[in-house]
Amino acid sequence: DAKTTQPNSMESNEEEPVHLPCNHSTISGTDYIHWYRQLPSQGPEYVIHGLTSNVNNRMASLAIAEDRKSSTLILHRATLRDAAVYYCILRGYMDTGRRALTFGSGTRLQVQP
């Protein structure tokens, strides 16, 4: 899987938006951008994924750069429950369910009340 680069940690205040960046300059044309998060003492949780267009769901939004070499996960209003490690992972189009995910170190998000 192509490599992604994320900041080690970020801080946010409660009820403010959070923008979590991810660089993936070696992304291939068929790679999807997936985001997962892991709350303390839990398994990872799927957040969102996309290919080229920006995506929205009930948890977050994903903004993908036009050249696809970077993306940003947007939490519109951070809550204390959003404190977690966020992982940005690239997945080949046809590999999604057949191959395991390769986790980097992710971004540890701290949310201050």
Next chain:
Amino acid sequence: GAVVSQHPSWVICKSGTSVKIECRSLDFQATTMFWYRQFPKQSLMLMATSNEGSKATYEQGVEKDKFLINHASLTLSTLTVTSAHPEDSSFYICSASPDPRSPLHFGNGTRLTVT
């Protein structure tokens, strides 16, 4: 949505004993399941790929005789840590996907402590 369930959520065992961890896909069938291990303050590391009806595929450095994987049905994979030692203490997590184009879903993990 797709749900993956793990049991137990935590277990404490003595050195030399074996521990079995179950991973179930509750509302879908999974021909492939993945087992990860996570040490404190570290990221998830893939241990093995569990294939229904055939042998598991282990990552380099993972002892297949120590970490026995059985995937006997389309909804259940088990990981047995044999002759456990304190260094096997870790957080074990499984994952699966309903179909090749869906994201992977993860269990809530099993915290193993070997005393």
